[in-house]
Amino acid sequence: MxxxxxxxxxxxxxxxxxxxxxxxxxxxxxxxxxxxxxxxxxxxxxxxxxxxxxxxxxxxxxxxxxxxxxxxxxxxxxxxxxxxxxxPFAGAQWRGLTVEASAGLLVGALALEAAERGAAGLEFARGIPGSVGGAVRMNAGAYGGFIGQFVTAIHAVDYEGQKLMLTREQIEFGYRDSSLFRLPAIISRVILALDPGDREQSLAKIKEYQQKRSLSQPLEFPSCGSVFRNPANDYAGRLIQLAGLQGLQIGGVAVSQKHGNFFINMGGATAADARELIAEVQRQVYEYSGIHLEPEVKMVGEFGGAADESENSAGQ
Missing domain, CATH: 3.30.43.10 (Uridine Diphospho-n-acetylenolpyruvylglucosamine Reductase, domain 2)
Structure with a gap:
């Protein structure tokens, strides 16, 4: 090339x-x-x-x-x-409680704007670091809420350059998953219908969630967000904590002392450090509990040695 x-x-x-x-x-x-x-x-x-x-x-x-x-x-x-x-993909157009949000808009920014407008439902998403397109694709959620429950339609461009639209009935949402992962297209816009709410109550709920996050998540360090999906009827962070792995460090990446499912960049971290730590935590958690933790983080590119996936794909 x-x-x-x-x-x-x-x-x-x-x-x-x-x-x-x-x-x-x-x-x-x-x-x-x-x-x-x-x-x-x-x-x-x-x-x-x-x-x-x-x-x-x-x-x-x-x-x-x-x-x-x-x-x-x-x-x-x-x-x-x-x-x-x-x-260019970071705008939002409102019509009452319905919003057409561009895929590149930060979902946390959308959650705050919704609260300011008295549109309820997205308060849980204020601290989610991803974009709207990525959040909808993986059905991001927190504190019992999931963004997929508010989606009414998505606009996308398929891999052959054709524009398309899917309605809610054509999309399946699950835990940290949706049928959009299998759609050969890039989400460009998302339409969400929110609930009527009270501005002050929504802002108070956001403040409460943010306080909880600051106490339980290492927001002061770079991270990818949650490293592993939660297994059925349990929490990855709990299993990592019970296995005594909080504080475990390889190179520049460490398991957070605040939350076991957050691996933080302590400075000078490499992808090799992160991948090795992920594998080591998987190994030790399996030895402790018999549960294999499935990564939520997507690994792409070349790591030196065996190359990882580099197929056409979408991230957050």
Whole structure:
């Protein structure tokens, strides 16, 4: 692949500058990751569609990201193109209690705006670090709430550049999962119908949740969010704590003393450190409890040694 030629061809499709050898550590909440061959910022659904058509024709792999949470990028980086759903995809249009939110908008920002408008239901999401598109795709939730319960429709661009819309009846939501994971398309907009509420009550609930988070989560350190999915009828963080693994550190990554399911970047962390710690915690928790913890974090790119998945995919 001739980088200069590919960058030049991509640039003809985009308003924003195409970046090469872009460090993914600046684009993930874990502050970890090597360089991506190319980084692009589509300014519209039409630009996104044009990029996807070009990448398919050239057989160039790609990864779409929002805020970069729940993502571990290998130290050797990513081959192909990273599509960043940034500022042009970060708006919201309100009609009463219904909002059409762009996929790149931070779900926490949407939760706060909803509360300010007296629209209830998303208070739980104020502290979730991901983007709206990623949050809906994985049905992100906290404190008993899940974003999927408010979705009425999604707009997307499929891998062949065609625009499509799915209604709520066409989408299946589960725990940290949805049928959108199997949809060969990138979410561009989401329509949510919220409940009538009281502004002061919603803001008070957000404040309560934020206080709980500050006491139980290491918000002062970079992390990917929850590392593991909760097993049936239990909590990954509880099992990690019972196995005596809080404080365990490999290289620059440590299991938080505040919450066992948060692995924090102590400074200078590498993806190899994080992946090794994930595997070690899985091993020891299994030895202690007989339960295999399933990662919630998505590992992509090249780690040195066996390469991980680099197929066309979407992240948060």
């Amino acid at each position: 001739n980088k200069q030629a590919v960058a030049a061809e991509l640039q003809t499709l985009l308003r924003e500058p195409v970046k090469t050898d872009a460090p993914m550590s600046r684009l993930t909440t874990w502050n970890i990751g090597g360089p991506a061959d190319f980084l692009v910022y589509p300014s519209s659904e039409d630009e996104l569609a044009a990029v996807l058509v070009y990448l398919a024709a050239q057989h160039i792999p790609w990864l779409v990201i929002g805020n970069g949470s729940n993502l571990l990028v290998g130290d050797l980086g990513l081959r192909g193109v990273v599509i960043k759903m940034g500022e």
